[in-house]
Amino acid sequence: MADAYILGIESSCDETAAAVVRSGEQLISNVVASQIATHQPYGGVVPELASREHLRAIVPVVRQALAEARHSYESVDAIAVTQGPGLAGALLVGISYAKALAFALGKPLIAVNHLEGHIHAVLLEERQKGNHDLQFPVLALVVSGGHTHLYQAAQNADSWTYENIGHTRDDAAGEAFDKVAKLLALGYPGGPVIDRLAPYGDPYAVKFPPAQIKHRDRRGRHDNRAVDPHDERPRFDFSYSGIKTAILRYVESNEMHGAIEVRRKALANIAKPTFEDYLANCDKQSLDLVASFQRAIVEDLAGKTLTAAEAHNVATLFVTGGVAANAELRATFEREAAQQGLPVFFPSRKLSTDNAAMIAAAAYPKYLAKDFAPMNFSAEAGMVLK
Ligand code: KG4
Ligand code: ZN
Numbered sequence: 001m002a003d004a005y006i007l008g009i010e011s012s013c014d015e016t017a018a019a020v021v022r023s024g025e026q027l028i029s030n031v032v033a034s035q036i037a038t039h040q041p042y043g044g045v046v047p048e049l050a051s052r053e054h055l056r057a058i059v060p061v062v063r064q065a066l067a068e069a070r071h072s073y074e075s076v077d078a079i080a081v082t083q084g085p086g087l088a089g090a091l092l093v094g095i096s097y098a099k100a101l102a103f104a105l106g107k108p109l110i111a112v113n114h115l116e117g118h119i120h121a122v123l124l125e126e127r128q129k130g131n132h133d134l135q136f137p138v139l140a141l142v143v144s145g146g147h148t149h150l151y152q153a154a155q156n157a158d159s160w161t162y163e164n165i166g167h168t169r170d171d172a173a174g175e176a177f178d179k180v181a182k183l184l185a186l187g188y189p190g191g192p193v194i195d196r197l198a199p200y201g202d203p204y205a206v207k208f209p210p211a212q213i214k215h216r217d218r219r220g221r222h223d224n225r226a227v228d229p230h231d232e233r234p235r236f237d238f239s240y241s242g243i244k245t246a247i248l249r250y251v252e253s254n255e256m257h258g259a260i261e262v263r264r265k266a267l268a269n270i271a272k273p274t275f276e277d278y279l280a281n282c283d284k285q286s287l288d289l290v291a292s293f294q295r296a297i298v299e300d301l302a303g304k305t306l307t308a309a310e311a312h313n314v315a316t317l318f319v320t321g322g323v324a325a326n327a328e329l330r331a332t333f334e335r336e337a338a339q340q341g342l343p344v345f346f347p348s349r350k351l352s353t354d355n356a357a358m359i360a361a362a363a364y365p366k367y368l369a370k371d372f373a374p375m376n377f378s379a380e381a382g383m384v385l386k
Helices: 036-042 047-068 088-105 114-128 173-183 190-200 241-253 257-268 275-280 284-311 327-339 357-368
Strands: 005-010 015-022 026-034 078-084 109-113 138-143 148-156 159-167 316-320
Touching (some): 005 088, 005 357, 026 047, 036 047, 047 088, 078 088, 078 114, 078 357, 088 109, 114 138, 114 148, 114 357, 138 284, 148 284, 159 284, 173 190, 173 284, 190 275, 190 284, 190 327, 241 257, 241 284, 257 284, 284 327, 316 327
Parallel strands (some): 078 109
Antiparallel strands (some): 005 015, 138 148, 148 159
């Protein structure tokens, strides 16, 4: 099979991205235009602004990805684009542009699930390193601003299938990082700054109760057994809204609001606060709270994922998505997976957060299988991965 150069386009949330990947195994170019500065004043992504920024960025970002790859519109073999899940208006910008390119150039169009993309970010980089024989079954934790999902992944010839064996019941782990950062006046997005502040605090200073997840049994009753109501197999669900409330209570009962407002005002006077600015404006109590919060989230993610890996007898673990960039999360997974004799793989930090290389990589098996999208396909904001 000759090499296939796929142009990937991603616009599901707040990054406009384009990339060229060769045959799912070599990253040729990878361009990401972040909208952080646009959404920062609101402490979260504003969907209308996201669509507008994608419209502005999509053409130059694709041009740059082609130029850096020394490719032209004509020389790529297929166009791949994120279909969902994500913000409908944001997805439509990427999809409309990908359709127009595919139509005008007469190239195949491939629709990709964003979550499958996060999983293929790991595969792309392992192949690029020369690691071509991963052991199956694979358990993948996709942990980002919108998802905390566990998938068992299998490969049959060129096609991949995914079975969801657990997900968050409420907030995603990245969402918890972002909301806690907002509450503590630590900017947006919260993950990267909390990641860097946490080593300055005491991770054992504040104790949080473990998340209680109630499972419904076949007769509709609630109990605490983690059993899937449909097939009696164990499920591994997550919940992060409780810890957010616990932090709010801690802030109230320890009268931290005054200190938080002082920090908010001080940082508002700095045009582009650096990490050093955040650190200089944090007292010990805030640093301890942040460190304890991160430890609780990381322990919960690693504990549940490794229990799931054992219960499903998997051979390999992937941890991917924006939160997989977290240093403590990586170290904890590496340590605990090694104790269990389980190989664990992460994408590089650059490919952990949203990008289009992962979309082009996930499109390659579909390209081989000629699984092309019709011109009338549309965005699927709540798209599930199967
Ligand atoms: O995968 P991603 O770029 O977008 C989604 O698909 O959601 O993930 C973004 C999320 C944000 O919630 C952000 O705070 C979090 O990933 N994040 C991190 C880190 N870097 C990004 N969380 C913890 N530690 C980090 N270093
Ligand atoms: Zn993502």
